[in-house]
Amino acid sequence: MGKPTVHDIAKTAGVSLATVDRVLNARPGVRQKTIDRVNEAIDSLGYIRDLSAANLARQRVYRFAFVLPEGPDQFVETLRASLQEAAANGQSDRLGIKQYRIPPRDPHAIVGVLQRIGNSHYEGVAIMAPETPEVRDAILRLKEQGIAVVALVSDLPTSGRDWFVGTNNIAAGRTAGQLMGQFQKDPNGKILVVSSSMLARDAIERRLGFDKVIAERFPDLNVLPSLEGHGDTERIARIIKRAFELNPDISGVYSIGSGNKSLLEAIEPFRIANSPIIIGHELTPTMRKALIQDNIDAVITQNVGHLARSAIRVLKAKCDNAKLLESQERIRIEIVLRENL
Amino acid sequence: MGKPTVHDIAKTAGVSLATVDRVLNARPGVRQKTIDRVNEAIDSLGYIRDLSAANLARQRVYRFAFVLPEGPDQFVETLRASLQEAAANGQSDRLGIKQYRIPPRDPHAIVGVLQRIGNSHYEGVAIMAPETPEVRDAILRLKEQGIAVVALVSDLPTSGRDWFVGTNNIAAGRTAGQLMGQFQKDPNGKILVVSSSMLARDAIERRLGFDKVIAERFPDLNVLPSLEGHGDTERIARIIKRAFELNPDISGVYSIGSGNKSLLEAIEPFRIANSPIIIGHELTPTMRKALIQDNIDAVITQNVGHLARSAIRVLKAKCDNAKLLESQERIRIEIVLRENL
DNA sequence: AACAAAATGAGGTACGCACCTCATTTTTTG
DNA sequence: CAAAAAATGAGGTGCGTACCTCATTTTGTT
Numbered sequence: 001m002g003k004p005t006v007h008d009i010a011k012t013a014g015v016s017l018a019t020v021d022r023v024l025n026a027r028p029g030v031r032q033k034t035i036d037r038v039n040e041a042i043d044s045l046g047y048i049r050d051l052s053a054a055n056l057a058r059q060r061v062y063r064f065a066f067v068l069p070e071g072p073d074q075f076v077e078t079l080r081a082s083l084q085e086a087a088a089n090g091q092s093d094r095l096g097i098k099q100y101r102i103p104p105r106d107p108h109a110i111v112g113v114l115q116r117i118g119n120s121h122y123e124g125v126a127i128m129a130p131e132t133p134e135v136r137d138a139i140l141r142l143k144e145q146g147i148a149v150v151a152l153v154s155d156l157p158t159s160g161r162d163w164f165v166g167t168n169n170i171a172a173g174r175t176a177g178q179l180m181g182q183f184q185k186d187p188n189g190k191i192l193v194v195s196s197s198m199l200a201r202d203a204i205e206r207r208l209g210f211d212k213v214i215a216e217r218f219p220d221l222n223v224l225p226s227l228e229g230h231g232d233t234e235r236i237a238r239i240i241k242r243a244f245e246l247n248p249d250i251s252g253v254y255s256i257g258s259g260n261k262s263l264l265e266a267i268e269p270f271r272i273a274n275s276p277i278i279i280g281h282e283l284t285p286t287m288r289k290a291l292i293q294d295n296i297d298a299v300i301t302q303n304v305g306h307l308a309r310s311a312i313r314v315l316k317a318k319c320d321n322a323k324l325l326e327s328q329e330r331i332r333i334e335i336v337l338r339e340n341l
Numbered sequence: 342m343g344k345p346t347v348h349d350i351a352k353t354a355g356v357s358l359a360t361v362d363r364v365l366n367a368r369p370g371v372r373q374k375t376i377d378r379v380n381e382a383i384d385s386l387g388y389i390r391d392l393s394a395a396n397l398a399r400q401r402v403y404r405f406a407f408v409l410p411e412g413p414d415q416f417v418e419t420l421r422a423s424l425q426e427a428a429a430n431g432q433s434d435r436l437g438i439k440q441y442r443i444p445p446r447d448p449h450a451i452v453g454v455l456q457r458i459g460n461s462h463y464e465g466v467a468i469m470a471p472e473t474p475e476v477r478d479a480i481l482r483l484k485e486q487g488i489a490v491v492a493l494v495s496d497l498p499t500s501g502r503d504w505f506v507g508t509n510n511i512a513a514g515r516t517a518g519q520l521m522g523q524f525q526k527d528p529n530g531k532i533l534v535v536s537s538s539m540l541a542r543d544a545i546e547r548r549l550g551f552d553k554v555i556a557e558r559f560p561d562l563n564v565l566p567s568l569e570g571h572g573d574t575e576r577i578a579r580i581i582k583r584a585f586e587l588n589p590d591i592s593g594v595y596s597i598g599s600g601n602k603s604l605l606e607a608i609e610p611f612r613i614a615n616s617p618i619i620i621g622h623e624l625t626p627t628m629r630k631a632l633i634q635d636n637i638d639a640v641i642t643q644n645v646g647h648l649a650r651s652a653i654r655v656l657k658a659k660c661d662n663a664k665l666l667e668s669q670e671r672i673r674i675e676i677v678l679r680e681n682l
Numbered sequence: 683a684a685c686a687a688a689a690t691g692a693g694g695t696a697c698g699c700a701c702c703t704c705a706t707t708t709t710t711t712g
Numbered sequence: 713c714a715a716a717a718a719a720t721g722a723g724g725t726g727c728g729t730a731c732c733t734c735a736t737t738t739t740g741t742t
Contacts, residue, residue, distance in 0.1 A: 002400070003726060016691045021730070029689060030737090048433055052393035053728035056697050059343075089666050092389055174680040182524050182638070213680065297523070300681075305668050325430050327646050333681035339515040339554065340641075340674035346698060351733050357721045362700070370719060372709090528708035 004045040013041035024049070026144050051320060055094055063096045065117045065129040067110075068152070069102035074284035075304075076128075079153075082308040095312065104199070107134040114138040117147075124148040124315035126165070130199045131156050148318035150311055153302075154199040162318050165311045165331060167302045169202050172333045173209025173256075176279050176300050180210075180216035180252050183202055183277040183297055189251030192276075194224040194236070197257030201294050206281070226256070233262040234268065240266035244274070249331050255280035264290055271295070284338055291338045299336045306331060345386040354382035365390065392661060396435055404437045405656050406458045408451075408468040409493070411442035415625035416645075417469075420494070423649040436576040436653065445540070448475040455479040458488075465656035467506070471540045472497050480582050489659035491652055494643075495540040503659050506652045506672060508643045512544050513674045514550025514597075517620050517641050520676065521551070521593050522559035524618040524638060530592030533566040533584055533617075535577070538598030547597050547622070567597070574603040581607035585615070596621035605631055612636070624677055632679045641676045647672060 010020045015038060023032045023038040031040075054060075054340070066083055068076055080099060087097040100117065102110045111134050117125055118141060125147055129135050131154070139159040142149050148162050155164040180191060197203035203331050204274075207226065214221050227243060229236040236259065244250055253276050260280050267278065279289060283301040290296040310329045317324040346413045351361045356379060363371045364379040371379075382388075395401075407424055409417055421440060428438040441458065452475050458466055459482060465606040466488055470476050472495070480500040483490050489503050521532060532555070538544035548567060555562050568584060570577040577600065585591055594617050596604050599623050608619065621628060624642040631637040651670045658665040 003728095018692075018732095019690060025730075027731090033690065034689080050397070051433060052726050053397050053697090054730070056391070056394050056397060056699090057730040059697060059730095085668075092392060171681060175678060178678050178680045180703090185526065187412070205736090209680075232737075303673070307671065325426070328650065329424075332644070332675065334673065335676040335678070335681065337516060337519050337676070339519045339550075340512060340676065344698095348698090359702095359722075362719060363720090366700070368701090372719065375719080391698050394727090395700070397697095397729090398699040398701080400700095400727060 003050075004047045004049075006047075009038060009041045012045060013038045014276065026216070030044050038239075050219055051322075052277050061094050061096045062124070062316055062319060063098075063122045064124040064126065064312065065098055065100055065114060065120070065122045066152075066311070067100045067102055067117070067125065067129065069104035069128060071104065074261075074286060075258060075282040078284060079128075079304045079307060082304045086305070086308045086312055097312070102129060104130060107132040110128040110135050111138040112140060119146055122147055123319045124150070126150045126152045126311040126315060127156070127161075128152040128154060128199070129156070130154065131158070131201055135159070136340055138222060148315050150314050150318075152307065152311055154202050163314045163329075165307055165314060165329070167333045169205035169208040170212075170282070172300050172302075173206035173211075174213045175209075175333050175335065176206065176281070176298075177213030178217070179298050179300075180254060180277060180279055181214060181221060183279075184221065184251060185217070187220045189221055189245050189276075190249055191221055191223045191252040191254060192247070192250050193223060193254045193256060194229055194240070194263055195226045195256045196229040196231055197260050198258075203256045210256075213244055221252075224250075229259050229263065231258075231259050233259075233265075236262040237266040240270075244270045248274070250274055250276050252277040252279070260284065261286045264295055268295070283334075288341065291336065291341060294338065297337070301334050301336055302331050305336060309340050344391075346391075347388075349386055350382045350388055353386060354379045355575060359584050360475060392663075402435050402437045403657055403660060404439075404463045405442060405465040405467065405653065406439055406461070406463045407493075407652070408441045408443055408454060408458070408470065410445035410469060412445065415602075415627060416599060418621040419625060420469075420645045420648060423645045427646070427649045427653055438653070443470060445471060446629065448473040449674045450495065451476050452479040455483060459483050459486055463488055464660045465491070466603060467491045467493045467656065468497070468502075469493040469495060469540070470497070471495065472499070474541055476500070489656050491655050491659075493648065493652055495543050504655045504670075506648055506655060506670070508600060508672050508674045511553075512548035513622065513641050513643075514552075515554045516550075517547065517595055517622070517639075517676050518551040518554030519558070519621055520639050520641075521595060521618060522562060524616050524620075525559070525562065526594060528559070528561045529563070530617075531563045531565055531588050531590055531592040532595060533565050533581075533588070533591050534595045534597060535570055535581070535604055536567045536597045537570040537572055537600050544597045551597075562593075565591075570598075570600050570604065572600050574600075574606075577603040578607040581611075582599065585611045589615070591615055593618040593620070598622065601625065601631075602627045605636055609636070618630040624675075629682065631646035632677065635679065638678070642675050642677055643672050644675060670672040 006017060006020050010017045019030060020038055023035050044069045068080060087095055100113050101111050105177055110129055125142055136159040139149055140163060143160045150163045150165050151161045153166045195203050211223060214223055253267060278296045279298045280296060281300050283299050287299045293297060314324060347358060351358045360371060361379055364376050407569050409421060419587045428436055441454050443454050451470055466483055477500040480490055480502060484501050491504045491506050492502045494507045501632050552564060555564055568580045594608060620639045621636045622641050626642050655665060655670055
């Protein structure tokens, strides 16, 4: 005998198919006593609902909304592309995925988008946005409507989101720090930190982890106060130049956030004299090229394909009320060198 | 109108459902002309077969055999556990997975197991075994029977396997070499290489990559001839001791294969004086512990969960004649430090 | 006890596909 | 041109589930 089916449940519970169906799909009109009988039968038989048959019968489509920041950012763009790919590939998986763009620094606009989404019969939402009270409340409202929500890349812990798809940024910062420390030849070198991220929280956490590791394990290194690029190429060039002029003995540069292209260009003139260790985040095309050309030593990153697929899997699992394989959904902090690209 | 179905194909091709079915499932008794008509209709409509409905109809179970070496090896054991997990989780995915154990150094026995598998109506086989002519031929025979075959962890390029699930071991060796080089404080240090692997090919390739990177990028480092542990704890202790006595200035140890536990224990006495950089492969429980306790600097590894799931996905895709998302199946060479465990 | 309300049963249809049978039509062959 | 062979059509059943309708039974209320 194969896997137990609804018929087997009906038989062993001594009820009709209709009642089994009512219990399975939480429809009203069944006494608690009967519900219990059916549930007993279910787990005595070890019944497992055939999801694909169920989805076939109800012609189900998983409607998910992905909310990502707009604006020029290679990381977000590659993430969008991965999503696109996963969604295309998953047209056979009954996926209906739509991407939304939000201005990352305008909480009001973000809330507007989330409200629209809430009114559009989505079953799940994945959102990458800075943590603000407005956004948090909008997410709470989505949750109240029974919509599954995952935070993407940047966590929104107080929002009641069901899950966070991304890395621990403190640990990512620690990893960068550890590498920076171990790559240093001069134990007393000066480390320049350049910040700027679309999501403040990430930058802060990475910086925290970085500083902690340096303090704990490489106390002789001298981490300079961080510079803010604000995504402005000229500004970056200016402040980098000044930093290297003031500190000719800089032996390491840690780039916390985005805008790596401008930064790398700005550093270029000082590489020959100082040959500082350079470490950054997110394996964008720019960073990939920089690794290949030996313009950078290591990139700490998260796999965007994994991010996209994990978010989809988690949302699906939440919708199906299924438990997920956590080991598969843990986004790893990847260290990429030239050799393991 | 929703997604096109077989009915739509029949209509637009001007044939009956039975004929569409014959074409779709490659059953005989259809003229080439008609086949073409149906196929035209299929791609003009952009028809995509609903795999879950199809699998439901035919009560399909994907029967896969996983052939892994027996014997005490933490890496293989964690891989087995991941497989177990994936298989258990995938009972809802119509998976029927069975694991086989082979003595890795007995090609004859391996062939016997593969023959048994060939007679047991499997649809797919994943195999982790050393490359020998006997094994290669046995795999060729499996392929002739129409069974999908993937090589696992260690490639079998001449066997006609459909796919390789694992990392490029040359690149893994290069990565180890790069890290070893960049972690060195003394540019003229001596590097000890300890070999021993269940699969000769892996060890050779890693060694190759390691040596190449050192030669290219850290030419002043002195890589000593490699020592062979052969999985014998006492022997390892002996040869390590001798190596450190002969070369008191060893500043790095690269462990190519398995048997890391014995190796780490053997090195312990020399850590205080030399504090060499230690790099090894495969994130087993032993290695994890060593990282946490700062007994080792880096582990180059591949994610066993990913290996297991990828092998399953690939086999499934091969059975379904579907194309696979290659970016998802590329097993990454992971660098694990204490901080990004 | 009589009645309304609630619970349950019986049975059907649909989802998209696989697989089967048996007639009927078309093509090939001698 | 007739007979044999091949191709096609028409229709049905089942996979495991969802969802619906309408009787019928059981329960609770007064």
